[in-house]
Amino acid sequence: MKTLNFKIYRFILDLLFPSRCALCDTVISYDECICKDCISKIEYHENYCKQCGFSECECDNNPNYDLALSLGIYDGVLKNGILRLKTEMSGEMCRFFADWVKAQKEIKAVDAVTFVPMTRQRLKVCGFNHSKALAQYVSRAIKKPLISDILVKTNDYTHHKLSEIERREQVKNAYDTVNEKDLLGKTVLLIDDIMTTGATLNKCAELLKKSGAKSVICACVAKVDKKVILS
Numbered sequence: 001m002k003t004l005n006f007k008i009y010r011f012i013l014d015l016l017f018p019s020r021c022a023l024c025d026t027v028i029s030y031d032e033c034i035c036k037d038c039i040s041k042i043e044y045h046e047n048y049c050k051q052c053g054f055s056e057c058e059c060d061n062n063p064n065y066d067l068a069l070s071l072g073i074y075d076g077v078l079k080n081g082i083l084r085l086k087t088e089m090s091g092e093m094c095r096f097f098a099d100w101v102k103a104q105k106e107i108k109a110v111d112a113v114t115f116v117p118m119t120r121q122r123l124k125v126c127g128f129n130h131s132k133a134l135a136q137y138v139s140r141a142i143k144k145p146l147i148s149d150i151l152v153k154t155n156d157y158t159h160h161k162l163s164e165i166e167r168r169e170q171v172k173n174a175y176d177t178v179n180e181k182d183l184l185g186k187t188v189l190l191i192d193d194i195m196t197t198g199a200t201l202n203k204c205a206e207l208l209k210k211s212g213a214k215s216v217i218c219a220c221v222a223k224v225d226k227k228v229i230l231s
């Protein structure tokens with residue numbers, strides 16, 4: 001009876017406030033996050049080294065994180081979805097990502113969830129941190145606590161026009177830790193929307209480990225193709 005009531009309730013809710021695909025805005029059923037057409041168009045990130053996160057292994061650079069997982073390639077429908085997520089809070093997009101994270105076998109080791117922070121100035125402009133929104137959904141999906149006040153971003157830099165070396169230099173001084181929590185011996189899941197060169201994740205992982213984390217697993221919605229970064 002309870003299930004039937006819920007179904008009726010959802011049906012009415014669907015009529016009044018239809019759910020929309022996080023990637024193309026088509027009306028979808030309440031139990032979907034992304035329409036079937038968009039799902040078929042997502043370029044999933046496969047055949048890459050999960051330790052460094054790159055298609056052509058860069059583990060020789062000894063990243064501070066232990067794993068870097070990403071759902072897809074930053075292109076096509078997924079790129080549109082992330083661009084939308086940055087401007088409007090998309091619960092469907094967050095739910096879609098959280099479900100994917102939950103399905104990854106490596107996630108079972110996670111004790112706590114955190115995210116790549118924004119500067120205060122940027123937060124004022126954007127109104128919310130989309131990486132935090134993603135992390136909130138992931139935290140709920142995997143039933144692990146969200147730590148939202150350990151990493152801080154102290155200054156902004158312009159991402160796009162920097163070379164990989166310049167970007168690594170800038171990132172070094174852009175993040176810090178405050179309110180150091182007891183992360184001793186814990187496996188922390190670090191969430192971000194996009195992995196580009198890995199410099200940001202690397203710096204944040206370094207700080208989390210300095211705060212006692214035993215290991216850091218990164219999970220991002222999309223990985224930017226290296227060829228795109230270099231072009």
Ligand SMILES: [Zn+2]
Pocket residue numbers: 021022023024025026034035036037038039
């Ligand atoms: Zn769609």
Ligand SMILES: [Zn+2]
Pocket residue numbers: 049050051052053054056057058059060
């Ligand atoms: Zn590797």
